[in-house]
Amino acid sequence: MGIKMKKQTFQVQNIKCGGCANTLMTKLNDAFGTIEVNLEVMPREITLKIADEEVPALREALKSLGYPMADEMLGFVENKTAQAKSFVSCAVGKFEVAKEKI
Numbered sequence: 001m002g003i004k005m006k007k008q009t010f011q012v013q014n015i016k017c018g019g020c021a022n023t024l025m026t027k028l029n030d031a032f033g034t035i036e037v038n039l040e041v042m043p044r045e046i047t048l049k050i051a052d053e054e055v056p057a058l059r060e061a062l063k064s065l066g067y068p069m070a071d072e073m074l075g076f077v078e079n080k081t082a083q084a085k086s087f088v089s090c091a092v093g094k095f096e097v098a099k100e101k102i
Contacts, residue, residue, distance in 0.1 A: 003051040011070035012062060015044035020067070028061055043070045
């Protein structure tokens with residue numbers, strides 16, 4: 001029996017805008033496929049087709065970009081580091097969107 005992919009939604013911290021969403025959609029696409037980002041709810045949510053076995057890898061990938069899942073219990077330093085990473089990721093995402101419009 002193969003890996004069972006199912007549509008799942010996860011709450012994610014530090015997503016502020018379309019730049020953040022663009023970063024997540026582009027940086028995670030190769031490993032996880034199409035990701036939808038809901039900017040209408042707090043905390044923000046991402047939805048994708050993923051197997052349960054791949055969720056730990058998604059969790060780490062999100063954290064490495066500065067967007068930990070909402071259920072992560074981060075210490076003060078780890079939380080500040082994630083916020084700083086998300087700020088940079090957001091700026092990169094905004095730059096990529098602007099570059100596409102040129």
